[in-house]
Amino acid sequence: MLLPRDTEDLVDIVSAAAADGTKLELAGGGTRSGFGAHRDSRIVSLRQIAGVIDYDPAELVLTVRPGTLLADIEALIAAEGQMLAFEPWGDAGATIGGTVASGVAGSRRVTAGSARDHLLGFTGVSGRGQAFVAGAKVVKNVTGYDLPKLMAGSWGRIGAMTEITLKVLPRPRQTVTMVARGLALDAAYAAMARALGSNAEVSAAAALPTGEVLLRVAGFAPSVAARCAALPGLLVGHCRLEPMDDAEAAALWQNAMTGAHVGGSVRWDVHIAPRHASRLIDALTALAIDWSMDWGGGRIWIGTEATCDGVRQAAAQLGGEARLVQAPAEMRARIGAFHPRPPGVSRLEQRVRRAFDPADVFATGRFGEDADADQFFV
Amino acid sequence: MSIAMPKPDASTLAKRNGIVAALRRIVPGEGVIADPDGLRPWESDGLTAYRQTPMVVVLPETVEQVSEILRWCARENVKVVPRGSGTSLSGGALPLEDAVLLGMGKFKRILDIDYEDRVAVVQPGVTNLAITQAVEARGFYYAPDPSSQIACSIGGNVAENSGGVHCLKYGLTTNNVLGVELVLMTGEVVRLGGKHLDPGGLDLLGVIVGSEGLLAVVTEVTVRILPKPETARAVLVGFPDAESAGACVAQVIAEGVIPAGMEMMDRPAIHAAEAFVNVGYPLDVGALLIVEVDGPAAECDHLIDEIARIANANGATTSRVSQSEAERVAFWAGRKAAFPAVGRISPDYYCMDGTIPRRRLPEVLGRMEQLSQKYGLGVANVFHAGDGNLHPLILYDANVPGELDRAEEFGNDILRLCVEVGGVLTGEHGVGIEKRDLMPEMFTEADLMQQQRVKCAFDPGLLLNPGKVFPTLHRCAELGRMHVHHGALPHPDLPRF
Secondary structure, eight states: BBBSSSSSHHHHHHHHHHTTTEEEEESSSSSTTTSSSOSEEEEEEEEEEEOEEEEEGTTTTTOOOOOOOOOOOOOHHHHEEEEEETTTOOOOOOOOOHHHHHTTTTTTTHOOOOOHHHHHEEEEEEEOOOOEEEEESSSOOOOOOOHHHHHHTTSSEEEEEEEEEEOOOEEEEEEEEEEOSOOOHHHHHHHHHHHHTTTTTTOOEEEOOOOOOOOOOOOOEEHHHHHHHHHHHHTTTOOOEEOOOOHHHEEEEEHHHHHOOSSSSSEHHHHHHHGGGHHHHHHTGGTTOOEEEEEGGGGEEEEEEESHHHHHHHHHTTTEEEEEOOOOOHHHHOOSSOOOOOOHHHHHHHHHHHHOOOOOTTTOOOTTOOOOOTTTOO | OOOOOOOHHHHHHHHHHHHHHHHHHHGGGGGEEHHHHHHGGGOOOOTTTTTOOEEEEEEOOSHHHHHHHHHHHHHHEEEEEEEEESSSSTTOOOTTTTTEEEEEEOOOEEEEEEEETTTEOTTTBBBHHHHHHHGGGGGEEEEOOTTTTOBBHHHHHHHOOOTTTTTTHOOOOTEEEEEEEEEEESSSEEEEOOOOOOOSOOOHHHHHTTTTSSSSSSEEEEEOOOOOOOEEEEEEESSHHHHHHHHHHHHHTTTTTSSSSEEEHHHHHHHHHHHHHHOOOSOOOOOEEEEEEEHHHEEEEEEHHHHHHHHHHHTSSSSEEEEEEOOOOOOOHHOOOOOOOOHHHEEEEEEOBOOGGGGGGGHHHHHHHHHHHHTTOOEEEEEETTEEEEEEEHHHHHTTTTTHHHHHHHHHHHHHHHHHHTTTSSSSSSOOTTTGGGHHHHHHHHHHHHHHHHHHOOOTTTOOOOTTSSSSSOOOHHOOOOOSSSSSOTTTSSSOO
């Protein structure tokens, strides 16, 4: 494993790799290394390029180095009553660089956006071994192409970040979870859609196979009280709502958000138009799946023992997509982590990737990104 | 008039008749405009100081036509300037003498509204406001609200990543678009994103939004629609100076309040607006804040009290809370009319759009005052105070020889100042031609070349909207070269565009 200490080290490492054909796999804390299949590549860990560079709460802007621990950042900004609004989550050891590069987002994503929506700028080193800057350190900017969007969720495929500027937002003063119980799938979707489409400003909505629908109401205390009082009336005919104990709610949200407790040695992360969520789950009964649902039905964690790509096929048929986030090594070697792109998108993506990495230094094949897409897009 | 456009290509001009005939074959009937009278309305966009009659205008009605036009132009090496409603304030849709102007105004249909999943699928020529109008009966709206929303198109909003007064709380266009269908210069039709969140792979949609018409032509847009807040209230607060108003803004945010809108006006802007619309703005203050909060009534009441407390603690001299919807609208009327109001006190004005870290505001305003004296031109400031986005309006008279040039130089100095204090050249209007030559103030050559390589991945012939955004457009082959320390590149046979 290579452990660069700064931009100069990274430039040297990437330039040398570009020259001699070595493949480089970028890593942060290594907490998501089970995503995809490791190929013949050298791991470059950015965890030594760490530390907070600038944080001004009143400007809503935080600049840090990529190896800084996510937990440390959350503690730092929580002390100022702020948060990363995309609700990133990860195991102990997760870094902010890895979090942004893997496009992590939690339950609040449905209303507050993802890592892509909060990455204002970065400095980095491209696959050409060149340092460059993209975006800026202010919350509103349209100067030049929005390369931070390309970098967020890129899984290290266009370059390494050496400095990351994020938008931060005030942490809600109060959060209450309202719960409905005993709902069938269709009723659960309808309740979430009604709640998210109401002016009660529900910030997150999740559903579990045990029949619970969770609705999160967050903000200033008088507002939370008013919205929690209004919600049952808004959902008359859908379900009965009641406030939920904080500790119980936290455990259920964690399950909905991370899928960590979904059973089965194989886990898929399905992103889909929420209205198709119940059809997807119905279509998969033959695979004996377990599941949990976040983003009002827009994200479904699917757990199974089946090592085929049936979940991906079903998601594709409904216009969605499925990422393989956990599986035995044999399956990961056979089935790509990324959902295949339509051929036109795939070609375009390849050209954009090569705009940063013409020598394919970061194209390790880890994610099955070169898989033949034809079976999904005919 | 200091910004030069690329020299027209003589061979393209020489084959104009053939180009017009080819476009007429693709778009029959009224869809091709080539006569001088017909072309005149198309010679400018919202940056009216710059005018150029286009070679020809084509107004396709179908995706197939857009595709055929682009494919034909690529084959014949003819440049294309895409255009929405032509409201760009940075010259993003300024025609070129040797380019086809591709107007998307006939793509006016709303294709699908899905209230349960809260998305709408629309064609690019639909206006920003028309989306809200289509969904408001069911209690929804489309959040980004640029001041030109009655006229500007969603396709143009995607190209420019448009903002508006509510974007601190609700985001820019990029945060509210889920998918697009687009046509590449080759004629290939590609769909990015859709009705689901966070598709995997590289976020190509993210780089299309805000690409100023240089990467592709968007033919369909999927946007999020939001439930309309239950209520909205505004408070009008006067301060002796911009410094105390700025301190108030910082404290509001530091105390955890993200208002739906937070606007500041300086004394010249207040006076111009009040003279124009008579809404009762206080005239004896140095800076005026309009702070709007939205949400449940209980939240608005709570936040209005908080804001009043913070304003008083920062030396507010006047404060008025809207007591009715009519009064809230009146508070905004002056701000929304600020540009035309300034147009009444000065024959011409030039609107700037830098963003700064808010804490530097007093210093920036002070130095802007010095620049105003240096150039002998007045300036009025309206300011999206919550997110640090400044709109200085430079007052000049285009009929006075040299004043436009002085106004442009003044504007350039303001934008250099924004970058110097840690800000950016443009917060929401785009680079276009206006700030093109200032890009090196903010980016190194290496940074700009990396952006241009993305351009090359989409449009290797550099035929889409040339002369915009980049001060120098390098040939793609030149940008593709790699400097390598030792030995040769691996896989020399790989296409590196």
